Amino acid sequence: MAEHNFAIPMAVITLFWLFVGGVVPLFVPKGPNRGVIVTMLVLTAVSCYLFWLIAILAQLNPLFGPALSNDTIWYLQYHWP
């Protein structure tokens, strides 16, 4: 099982959605649809980031672990790193 640093995904994903919601709207060409497109980008960024954040925060400090069958445990011991 790989070591997971919390900081790297946090930084990468936050920056990504910040880019989508904050930087890309600046480059939307002026036209009748500019307002709608900017709204769409910002809302997408906010909702998708929030959804990912909830998922990762929920797993940050697990209070109980998964219950696996002995076959699964045997398999995981030998096949997962």
Added chain:
Amino acid sequence: MGSLFRSEEVCLAQLFLQSGSAYDCISELGELGLVEFRDLNPSVNAFQRKFVNEIKRSEDMERILGYLLREIKKADIALPEDEVNPVAPLPKHVMDIMEQLQRLELELSEVTRNKEKLQKNLLELTEYTHMLRITQNFVHRNAERESVQPQYEEFPFLEKDVVMDYSSMQRLGAKLGFISGLIQRAKIEAFERMLWRVCKGYTILSYAEIDECLQDPYTGEPTRSVVFLISYWGDQIGQKVKKICDCYHCHLYPYPNSNEERADVVDGLRTRIQDLHTVLHRTEDYLKQVLNKASESVYTWGIQVKKMKAIYHILNLCSFDVTNKCLIAEVWCPVNDLPALRRALEEGSRKSGATVPSFVNRIPSNDTPPTLIRTNKFTSGFQNIVDAYGVGSYREVNPAPYTIITFPFLFAVMFGDIGHGVIMALFALWMVLYENDRKLKKTRNEIWNTFFEGRYIILMMGIFSVYTGFIYNDCFSKSLNLFGSGWNVTAMFSHGLWKMETLQSNSFLTLDPKVTGVFTGPYPLGIDPIWNLASNRLSFLNSYKMKMSVILGIIHMSFGLVLGVFNHLHFRRKYSLYLVFLPELLFLLCLFGYLVFMIVCKWLAFTALESDKAPSILIQFINMFIMQKDSGEPIYTGQAGLQVFLVLIAVLSVPVLLLGKPLYLYWLHKGRNHMGMYRGYERVRRSSEEEISLMRAHDLEEGTSLDSHSSSSDGQSEEVKCSRLSAHWFADLWALSLAHAQLSEVLWAMVMRVGLRVDTRVGVLFLVPIFGLFAVLTVSILLVMEGLSAFLHALRLHWVEFQNKVLQRRRHQVLTICLLLFCTQALRVHGLL
């Protein structure tokens, strides 16, 4: 900034149309689709309006066109369905079209009548031929026998069929009569029985079935007929037999007396049938020709007639002025389109060659204008689903642009599955790429049309479902392991907690996150794949999904509230800010915002080492309400005090919400009564008329909402909804997502796994139908059924939770502006295309 965020400014305008150029001007306006006409003659009966004759004429033409189209369709001729958009015809051309249509109708009906007559004749002749042929067999049998066996002359009585021997009968002196004809096969037995009962053996019936099916001219269906020959003695019997034949609707034909006569008749019939066939062919060809010629212009005429009728309807809405030379019309026109309106009127005047041009004049009005929101093909779908709950009042904030993202997002939260999302997105992408294909656009299948209209919505839903599928880590009920799981099994062994014997003696073992090395960190993108292999998967997922539902729900509702602020500000209802928005927000945030805070707190503050001390949020929340002090250790210092404070604020904001606004308005009204004169001066001072109208609307609103139940019921149901929201959000977002995941898993376990477990040699063949079944069930149950279910729930959440906070519940029925460009749709709807 598009008008999608708020409905457009619409003004009332008066059109002064020259009588001569009125028709052309309205035609121009109709082509552009700019304005909505108001009915200036509401008290006039439909039959007493000015242009009722013209409308009658156009309806006449529509009737003829309908008949023509039906005939064309019956003859299977293709209509040229190009995207033509012919302009409404001028009154002088209308007579031409009318004449042509009437001529076509006459011709067509004549030809059809002739054709029917000819076909009936043909049927009779054919039947007669059959009858003669078959009855010949009845008689021939005996004639043959006579000629074939001449050597048995010493036994004359045995060979001769006494009954059928014409000559012997004649010798007996009895009058033998024959009646022959055709009867439907279904009736022959009853006929025979009736004949026997009535005539008691004085008749003999022989019959034989015809091989081919003849077409019944009345019903057009092929029926089987039977040829019969009745031979009888005596006149009385003959009459009885004739009556019975009439009763059973037989077709009777004269029976030839001798063979020569029969041969003559047969020959004559044959030539006549041939002639008839030729004539019939020619008639049919001619009919086809006529229909072909008609089909070229029928489609165009149809549109033109519809447009003409619409123009006359609108002309009926206008009123004549005093001098009777000018038509006055009142229209609602968007302010931005006034120049276009002027140009259209000029164009119309020019086309009709009028000397005096028609013009437009903007007038102030107290009525609320209709709501106009311009949409393109992408946004129209979302605007439709927002409008389905209720159209916003004039100049209210439009929730549609936010719905473009939040609706697919909430759907995806309930649907999240990578595989299903991909299929849905691909299906929608196909519809979008081929949206200009005429066949797709013009089918009459209602259900397909619904899907096609919502193709952009489905596309967005599919794309978001792929994303949420990645976060839920669910692809056809299997998880993806892209980054390596955060849970380590070997650590349990290396720390000595488990040994091989524990594995052999226990069927299920739980990983303990307290042991170092077991949990190495959260999975970077979504839910850890190990949970897919765990048996206590649902305990983790349920807790996660419930909390996620609460958080998303509160945020969505708060967003709705904040949008409502813009409405309050725009309509200058500052008091609403303090008396409605603030209590609502406080109520929501103090109770449920605090709940969200506690959820996040619990996630961050308690590690696995303290897991036995972690409190249940639900119990803490309930205890907060009933103010129980000894509910265990607080999560943070000062928790008890803060909770009491928050509950107090929430409870206090309820009466403010319920009673604040009505009381304030009542107090205002009372005060204003004394200040009535002052108000008059204010009105004079105001320069722009719009301000006056706004002010008047303002006063109206205040006056009417005094003791009205509207505002109080507003607040009441808001509050009730707030307290019910937990049920909604828990139930829907979480439950549907759970149901989808479980259905997916069951389908996999019951169908695919069965196929994959079979031994390789047989399995390969076995897997093909199994996969077919899996695919069909996936599409029908998981995509269609679950998709529709999630769609409906997302819709309801948007309507009830979000839109109620944004829009006033004065649901103004007036909708967007519609005009003449509906013609093709109308034709299609009436089933003529």
